[in-house]
Every structure is written in C-alpha cells, then in structure tokens.
Amino acid sequence: MVDQDSIEESPVLPAVAQPSGLRYLFGTWSGRLLLVNFAFFGLICWLSGSIFFPDMDTLLRLGAKDPVLLAEGQYWRLLTPMFLHVGIVHFGFNSYFLYIVGYQIERLLGAQWFMLVYLLAGLGGNIASAAFSVNMSAGASSALFGLLGAGFLLERTVGSRIKQLTGRRPKNRAYAMTLVINLGLGLLIPFIDNSAHLGGLITGCLLTAAMINLRPNSLHKLNRVTGSLLVLTILALFAIGAQMATSVTLIHRRLVSAAETASTEGDKIYRYSQAITLEPSDWESRLKRARLYINQGAMNYAFGDLRAVLGLGQQYQDAIKAFAAELDQSGYTNQAWEVRQMLSHADVN
Structure with missing residues (x-):
C-alpha cells in the first residue's frame, strides 16, 4: 500500500515557463516594470555618484x-517610492524577486489585474509606511509583497478547491x-519598513479576493456583493491611511515622539527640526532643540531657537527663565x- 504522504507533492500553483531575454523584458509587464525600475536606479546612481549609498x-x-x-x-x-x-543591494534583491515571482503572478491574474495589484499594493504599502513611520523610505517591496499576497490567496483558493474534490489539502504551498520567510526576515533585519510590507501584502490579498469574487472563474462562485464590499474596504483603508499619512497634526506628533525616543543627539535634532518645519510655533520643541544645540556647543543655533x-509672545518668558535655571x-x-542677558534685553511685544 502506498503512503500518500510519502509521495513528493507538486506545488499547488506549478511554475509556468517564463520567457527570457528581450522577450521577457519587452513582452511582459513584469519585464517592463523591471526596465522602469532599472532606468530609475541608473538615474539615482548618476545623480548621486554612487551605486551603493x-x-x-x-x-x-x-x-x-x-x-x-x-x-x-x-x-x-x-x-x-x-x-x-x-543602493545596488536593495535594487538587486527586489529585481530578482520581481523576475522570479512577477511573471508567474502575471500569468495567473492576467496583465491588467497584475498591474492593478502591483500599483495599488505599492500605493497601499506607501500609505501604511507614511501613516506609521516617519523615516524616509523608497523601494518596490510593498508592491512585491502585494504580488506575494496575491499568490498566497490564489494558492489557498486552489488548495481549498482541491480539498473539496479529493478530501486532502495540498501541503506544498x-x-x-x-x-x-519574508515576514520573518523583516522582523530580524534592521531598517526594514515592515509597515510598507504589511500594507502591500494586505492590499494584494484584498484586491485578489475581490477579483476572485467579481471575475468569472472555475475556482470560486461569483459573489458580486462580497467582491464589492472588498473593494469598498480597500478604498476605506486607503482614505483613512492617506489622512493619517498627510495630516500635519498627526505627523508633527509622530515626529516629536520620534525625537524623544531617538538614540543620538543628532537624530533628536533632526526630528525636532522636522517637527518645527511643520509647526514653527512649537515652542517646546524649539527649547528642546536649543538645549541639544548647547550640549554640542552650537550657541548661535540655540539662541536662534530661544x-x-x-x-511668539511675552507669555513664554517664564519658559525661557526655567530653561536658564x-x-x-x-x-x-x-x-x-x-540666556538671561538675552532675556533682559529682549524686545518682546
């Protein structure tokens, strides 16, 4: 008797033959995206004078x-973004992933849905990154996680269909x-923008689920209500996230928080400077930045803040006195x- 579990199982979504060379680069949308990314990377290297940093x-x-x-x-x-x-390492990893996974998802979804998932997952990931992180960021990772989410959801859908037909759920997923693996690496490697990854992943999963419900296919019954609700969910998440990502008040609050938790004085000054750019009347951040400038011997900058x-008004004289104390x-x-001399000679309106 054959042990079914001992038989080597094919992947739920077997890989399809992939074009190579110019046929891939110019004849597929994943290849064209690779060319666009390469063009931007070349421009970055030319303008910055470095391929690494x-x-x-x-x-x-x-x-x-x-x-x-x-x-x-x-x-x-x-x-x-x-x-x-x-840098070349960042570009190399993402390009390799796009080459390996991109065409497979393009064949599964079709060109239009593939591009829709890629672009909207990239947008969703950047919205999530901007909503939850104040760090500068760039990269195609959010879009690639969207493709990975699409593949994951299709794999689960096919696996469920196979289980309905055979009574066994495939294990090779x-x-x-x-x-x-990629989510685990994101937790282990510093400076990874996990918010962008998760935003892209969630967008890719939701959009693919909407497609499966709205588009005729042999795996899932059409359900336009569910599909429409999924689309509305994506739009609602984008709207809420975009508000969080662009709100002056919320971003200012996050920048101040980042300044207070920064590990070096230079980072603290940088974050307080960003916060002050958004809210020039933020006197508390100005006093904290002035104190950091004094620590570094930059008295001219400190007195500029004071x-x-x-x-801002006479009511802040007590705060300056407390600062001097x-x-x-x-x-x-x-x-x-x-500081006291400056205070005594100040012409406060």
Whole structure:
C-alpha cells in the first residue's frame, strides 16, 4: 500500500515557463516594470555618484517618501517610492524577486489585474509606511509583497478547491512558505519598513479576493456583493491611511515622539527640526532643540531657537527663565548667564 504522504507533492500553483531575454523584458509587464525600475536606479546612481549609498537629497528629488513633504501637499510621494531603490543591494534583491515571482503572478491574474495589484499594493504599502513611520523610505517591496499576497490567496483558493474534490489539502504551498520567510526576515533585519510590507501584502490579498469574487472563474462562485464590499474596504483603508499619512497634526506628533525616543543627539535634532518645519510655533520643541544645540556647543543655533520662542509672545518668558535655571543646574553657568542677558534685553511685544 502506498503512503500518500510519502509521495513528493507538486506545488499547488506549478511554475509556468517564463520567457527570457528581450522577450521577457519587452513582452511582459513584469519585464517592463523591471526596465522602469532599472532606468530609475541608473538615474539615482548618476545623480548621486554612487551605486551603493545614494544620498538622501537625490532620493528626495526623485520622489522618496518623506513625512514633512507629504504634510506639505506632495501627495505623489505615496506613489513614486515604489520605483526607487536605495543602493545596488536593495535594487538587486527586489529585481530578482520581481523576475522570479512577477511573471508567474502575471500569468495567473492576467496583465491588467497584475498591474492593478502591483500599483495599488505599492500605493497601499506607501500609505501604511507614511501613516506609521516617519523615516524616509523608497523601494518596490510593498508592491512585491502585494504580488506575494496575491499568490498566497490564489494558492489557498486552489488548495481549498482541491480539498473539496479529493478530501486532502495540498501541503506544498510555495507562496505561503515564501511569505512566512519574508515576514520573518523583516522582523530580524534592521531598517526594514515592515509597515510598507504589511500594507502591500494586505492590499494584494484584498484586491485578489475581490477579483476572485467579481471575475468569472472555475475556482470560486461569483459573489458580486462580497467582491464589492472588498473593494469598498480597500478604498476605506486607503482614505483613512492617506489622512493619517498627510495630516500635519498627526505627523508633527509622530515626529516629536520620534525625537524623544531617538538614540543620538543628532537624530533628536533632526526630528525636532522636522517637527518645527511643520509647526514653527512649537515652542517646546524649539527649547528642546536649543538645549541639544548647547550640549554640542552650537550657541548661535540655540539662541536662534530661544529668540524664536520669545518672538511668539511675552507669555513664554517664564519658559525661557526655567530653561536658564536648568542650564545652571546642569553646570552650564556661562550659557545660563547669556540666556538671561538675552532675556533682559529682549524686545518682546
């Protein structure tokens, strides 16, 4: 008698033959996306002068996600980051993944749905990243996780259909295993934007589930109500996330929180500076930044913040006096004296 569990099982979604060379690059949408990403990467390398560590200014010029710029109305930064990559290693990993997985999903979904999943998953991932992280970010990972989510959901749907027909659920689920591995790596490797990954994954799963319910197929009964509800769910999540990702108040709050938890004085100054850019009247952040400047011996910058606080109104004089008293207690007596001198000569309206 043959032990069925001992028989090597084929994948639930067997790989299809993939075109190669120019036929792949120009004849498939996954190949065209690879070319677009390569063109942007070449531009990044040319402008920054580095293939390994492109500078932040170049990435921002080309559309990387930035919380302050989003709050200032540059909403296109929710879409453009999926075409940018931070160095050759980042570009290489994502390009390889797109090459291996992209065409397989393109054949399963069809060109139109493939592009819809890729672009909307990239958008959803960037919205999630902007809603929950204040770090600058770029990369196609959110779109790729959307493709992985599509493959995972299709794999489960096919597996359920096979179980209905045979009574046994297939065990060889390549997309499920790949998903688990990539989510695990995201928890282990520093600087991974897990919010973007999860946002792309959820978008890909929901959109593919909507497609299965709305589009005639042999795996699942048509259910236009469920499909429409899934589409509405995606739109609602996008709307809520976009509000969180572009709200000046929420972003300012997250930047202040990031400044308070930053591990170095340089990072604290950077985050407080971003917060002040959004809310110039944030006197508390100005005083905290001034204190950090004094620690670093940058008195001119510190006094710039103190004068800005005084310029907000006479009611902030007590806060400046308390600031000077704290400097005295910390051993910065000369700096405390200079602050009091500034306060005594200030022309406060």
